[in-house]
Amino acid sequence: MTTLKNDLLLRTINGEKTERYPVWLMRQAGRILPEYRAVRASLSGFKELVETPELAAEVTIQPVDLLGVDAAIIFSDILVIPEAMGLPYQMVEKKGPWFEDTIKSKADLSKVSADIDVNDKLSYVFEAIKITKKELDGRVPLIGFCGAPWTIFCYMTEGEGSKTFSKARRILYQDPELAHQLLDDITTVTIKYLKQQIAAGADVIQIFDSWSGILGPKAYSEFGMKYVRRVCDAINEVPVTVFAKGAYYARKELGELSCQTIGLDWTMNIAESRALVGEDKTLQGNLDPCVLYADFGTIEKETKNMLNSFGNQRHIANLGHGVYPDTDPEKVKCFIDTVKGFTKN
Ligand code: CP3
Numbered sequence: 155m156t157t158l159k160n161d162l163l164l165r166t167i168n169g170e171k172t173e174r175y176p177v178w179l180m181r182q183a184g185r186i187l188p189e190y191r192a193v194r195a196s197l198s199g200f201k202e203l204v205e206t207p208e209l210a211a212e213v214t215i216q217p218v219d220l221l222g223v224d225a226a227i228i229f230s231d232i233l234v235i236p237e238a239m240g241l242p243y244q245m246v247e248k249k250g251p252w253f254e255d256t257i258k259s260k261a262d263l264s265k266v267s268a269d270i271d272v273n274d275k276l277s278y279v280f281e282a283i284k285i286t287k288k289e290l291d292g293r294v295p296l297i298g299f300c301g302a303p304w305t306i307f308c309y310m311t312e313g314e315g316s317k318t319f320s321k322a323r324r325i326l327y328q329d330p331e332l333a334h335q336l337l338d339d340i341t342t343v344t345i346k347y348l349k350q351q352i353a354a355g356a357d358v359i360q361i362f363d364s365w366s367g368i369l370g371p372k373a374y375s376e377f378g379m380k381y382v383r384r385v386c387d388a389i390n391e392v393p394v395t396v397f398a399k400g401a402y403y404a405r406k407e408l409g410e411l412s413c414q415t416i417g418l419d420w421t422m423n424i425a426e427s428r429a430l431v432g433e434d435k436t437l438q439g440n441l442d443p444c445v446l447y448a449d450f451g452t453i454e455k456e457t458k459n460m461l462n463s464f465g466n467q468r469h470i471a472n473l474g475h476g477v478y479p480d481t482d483p484e485k486v487k488c489f490i491d492t493v494k495g496f497t498k499n
Pocket of ligand 1: 183200233245250362
């Protein structure tokens with residue numbers, strides 16, 4: 155195994171005292187970079203890029219070379235899981251994901267299966283991880299990821315993005331048994347998938363619960379947290395980060411999960427989150443991605459304000475959600491360089 159030349163992220167996750175805060179951005183591999191858009195333009199679409207390991211590896215490494223981040227995140231999508239279970243997706247240009255088939259009733263459960271060989275269905279992801287690890291040659295750690303079961307359930311039932319996900323949420327009240335069966339199946343496949351990402355070389359795993367914020371505390375505890383907990387309990391090989399966007403109401407419960415890092419969105423106060431989560435976890439986040447539309451001076455000032463609020467505790471600098479595609483890469487660099495130039499006292 156190659157030893158890591160830059161292991162700042164892992165040392166921070168482990169709670170060691172570090173010289174500075176590590177920094178990376180959610181959605182760093184993507185449309186902000188002209189170099190990404192060039193690779194993408196030569197292909198039929200997003201899915202071809204996800205399913206071509208050499209190219210997925212290439213765009214995964216671009217932000218390491220071009221932006222100087224302290225971690226890479228494998229280029230893929232959370233929606234490979236519903237597809238592997240039996241519901242294929244399309245990524246519609248300028249619209250987002252779209253599923254022709256969705257789960258609406260118990261009878262629809264026959265369309266999906268948890269009893270699948272992930273090595274067969276998702277070999278392109280594991281191959282991309284292996285190539286990326288080889289090409290990174292230990293420069294920075296590689297983050298693997300998945301969607302949280304609740305967020306995957308949202309897409310499998312709604313079939314597309316939505317402001318309310320009311321088709322997904324109504325099932326929780328009309329047919330909670332169906333909800334639990336589907337969530338259980340998603341969880342089973344997700345655990346198998348993450349174990350193979352780790353076997354292929356992922357150094358850290360991040361679970362994205364992008365839609366936790368549309369549930370209330372009671373529903374999230376029953377239909378969201380329960381399954382995130384099962385994933386966390388099953389993954390002990392590498393450190394796990396849970397990013398439950400909008401789940402400000404669940405921060406105390408998140409702090410009790412068997413994981414090492416909790417991601418924060420920009421609505422969450424750092425000191426308050428630290429008090430709720432406790433001292434024995436690392437926090438990650440949480441600059442408003444819109445700060446990167448400001449002038450360089452403002453970006454520097456806002457980034458330093460955020461870094462000061464970390465109070466020298468275990469923290470990974472990041473945005474509070476994915477970087478928006480029309481952000482100027484020079485502004486992204488300004489954010490990264492401000493973090494890297496900030497010495498802890
Ligand atoms: O750099 C990275 O963070 C790694 C790559 C990554 C992608 N998707 C690539 C992508 C990651 C970690 C994801 C996760 C993902 N995918 C989430 C969770 C994070 C979040 O944003 O809350 C979700 C909800 C999805 C589902 C998804 N994929 C949507 C809703 C969309 C359309 C919106 C958009 O940004 O266009 C995608 C498409 C997608 N996934 C793109 C990329 C780079 C853009 C597609 C393109 O290049 O044309």
